[in-house]
Amino acid sequence: MELLSYALGALSPVNLGLALLGVASGIVIGALPGLSATMAVAVLVPVTFGMAPESALIMLGAIYTGAIYGGSYSAILVNTPGTPSAIATTFDGFPMAKRGDGDLAVTLSTLASVAGGLVGVLALLTLAPLLAQVALSFGPVEYFWLAIFGLTLISALSEGSTLKGFMGAGFGLLLSTIGVAVVGGDIRYTFGSQVLLGGIETVSALIGLYCIPVLIDLVATPEAHLKVDEERRGIRLREGLGHAWLGKLNLLRSASIGTVVAILPGAGGSIASLVSYSEARRAARDASSFGKGNPQGVLATEAANNATVGGGFIPTLVLGIPGTPPDAVILGALLVQGFRTGPELFTTNASITYTFVAGLFLATCLLLPLGLLIGRYAFKSIITIPKALLVPTIAFMTVIGTYAIRNSVSDVLIMLTLGVVGWLLNRYGFRPSPIVLGLILGPIAEQGFVQGFLMGRASGAIVTTFFGGPISLTIIALSVLSVFYPLLKERRARRRGHDNGSSHQEASP
């Protein structure tokens, strides 16, 4: 009831206008490669100081929601995930766009984002204090195993050679060690250069490894960027809804995974969408069509990554532990507004909390009309702009965007170098995803291992520290399953084929 009154308060014309503005500008910022949700929120914070607290909170939530969703445009249309949580969107989104279904992919992403976002906000509203305990039950050791589990997803995610997938991940792990180590403070692999001192920033690596190869290929080949079907234009909402209805279980599962995994600070967002993608693929009948433009792949990842918005706020608001960088910025703004985390969340602070949650809810609903509208323009402009103009524009954006992440020229140099390396590796069958996965998970695994080791040594039981807890054992089991599942499935399929006597091509020994 109380919530309702705050929700109605959020619906005042001024606030509604601010939410509209926030979502729209969030989408635009999120869609530009390199301009991230963190930046959008950070830029807005001083502006909100002059506003009434409710309006400020609504606007911050709106711009964040919009920016996370906007990241799917660049993932689908130019194969460049704007944030780590959009990596898996490129797997099926870009192939769809290539074959002329970019408009459908954008519509699907909108529907999935709204569904996922609502699940996340609902969880934040109803289960927050309960779910926050999950975040606390994950210690260094659990994070170590979680990172290992994330790495085993490579076997599920890499198209083609699993071996090459693991090699790519190894390369990514090596890249992740560059710079000043968090644990130990050593300076590693900088070769005395200031350029590498800050390490390799994840988003600039994403831009380099995903976007630059696309640009090089665009210049190197005479074909158009995306295939355009002259007849079918528009937002293809009916078709999109059809896919979403078919994949309703997939949506629900992905959104739930997104919410729960996002609760883990630091690791959550980037792993959530990968886990839901691989789960969607595992559950699907036509698993082989994933990665070649299966609409269900887009639905899974987008539902998951917008669910992380609500999920990530659970530890932020309940425990004061921000799950993601944008969460940290918003928490800072909340602190300045007089908000305190803890048990007063739904009592003393109820007005701030409920207004904020109502604002997130409102913003998620606004994604539907705004997303479809802006998405249509984004798609149209990408297909109508001539290639000679498109390539330099995107190239310019990648450089500016990379520079803007932390005002660093070094990041631009690293991005361009990784781009060329990524293009070369791509030609030899090494995909960017395992490399990026290694880069993201490397530090989590390393820190978790060293911290777990120190903890184990202090208690005199290193083995039980690493293999003792029920959560650790569960994650280990999942990792083993994840590595061997493709083999098992293949064997089962072969055997079944044998039984039916319909096997046309028996693998030669």
Add this chain to the structure above:
Amino acid sequence: MRVSRSIALVTGLGMTIAAGVTTLAVANEFPSKDVQYVIPFGPGGESDISARLQQKYFEEITGQQLVVQYMPGGGGAVGWSQLSDMPSDGYTIMGSNLPHIILKPMGKDVGFQTEDLNNVFYFHYSPDAILVRNDSPYETLDDLIQAAEEAPGTVTFSGSGTYSANDVANTRFQQLADVTTTYIPFKGTGAAVTALLGGQVQAEWGYTTVAANHQDKVRMLAVAAEERHPMFPEVPTFKELGYDMVGGAYRGMAVPDATPEGVQQELSDIFQQINQDPGFRQEMQDLGFVLMDVPLGEMDEFMAERRDMYEASARELGLID
């Protein structure tokens, strides 16, 4: 509005070429335009939050905006190593943090020297503190010390980073109390407090600010400040308990070396004035900070004193011989 701001951010420091032209500005007219405030860390940390609080008062006093930007990486090293190349007209200032700026360059090349940073004003610190969970068996600092004496190395502390304020505090505490503990570095204070709340470690090296943020779940055993913090009148200081520990994470700001003396003084005065505002004082205190004033004139003395202390700790840590 927002778009133009984001563009301003994007073009960022490198593009404040115009700033170079106005170096002739007379000191008493300073500031005549917005001041860029570069935080060498990511958003959301304590440096950011205190900068955000200063923003409002800076505008009230000067009529100009304090524009906060971030340049994270290498625990601050990425930002500090670029300070000397920035415009030296006083319109670009950078957050400066102790013990980071002294410990980072010690014994290795991180792209800057402590002397490269021209500190103008130091405004506050977050006092070091030992935090335990509410249900911890350690009721007093003595309980913890006793446990550490009985089984050296078994009492585990989480903390933020290696060779950081927390690491230094732990080293000094081990020396003063003559005990051995296990210090486990985490990436940032957030991760360190998570480990404490989750029961992964027995105690945490944190700050009064952390305790202020998690009041319902943690308590402090001792605080490394001169006096008891007004928010926590029941928590003793280390000094009261007989350990000569006063320190924490100090924050201030620095400018490139070539910045005119008059402008430096002007900046120092503005930040001192912000520190005097009763509203600001209350907001900072509620978050657990301890305000202090180290103006330009007293900076050298303050830095020398802190340096001596950190050098002793660094020797203990094996960072220098």
